[in-house]
Amino acid sequence: MIRAIEFPDPAEFRRRELPGSFHIDLTQGGPNGAAFWFFCPCGCDGPSRIPIGLRIKPETEPSWSWNGSLSEPTLSPSVRQLNCGWHGWLRDGYWESV
Numbered sequence: 001m002i003r004a005i006e007f008p009d010p011a012e013f014r015r016r017e018l019p020g021s022f023h024i025d026l027t028q029g030g031p032n033g034a035a036f037w038f039f040c041p042c043g044c045d046g047p048s049r050i051p052i053g054l055r056i057k058p059e060t061e062p063s064w065s066w067n068g069s070l071s072e073p074t075l076s077p078s079v080r081q082l083n084c085g086w087h088g089w090l091r092d093g094y095w096e097s098v
């Protein structure tokens with residue numbers, strides 16, 4: 001399992017390129033929505049961006065429900081990366097491949 005480290009600063013997030021790390025942009029996604037930026041746990045090129053909702057799954061597809069935690073984030077459903085094939089869950093702050 002890979003720890004999901006949050007970077008509040010998007011510039012530092014992009015500079016570090018830490019696999020499994022993430023940055024949440026609350027200015028994207030509308031009310032109760034946000035953009036979840038992350039570097040794939042497998043270490044491939046990134047970052048990727050997916051739309052999330054605070055404890056709700058936005059109506060846009062595809063999208064994910066986020067539990068609201070920055071230290072122990074959970075996303076639902078699972079995340080599948082089309083470019084590298086990585087597939088797994090972010091649960092309680094850890095990426096777990098399936």
Ligand SMILES: [Zn+2]
Pocket residue numbers: 040041042043044045081084085086
């Ligand atoms: Zn990957």
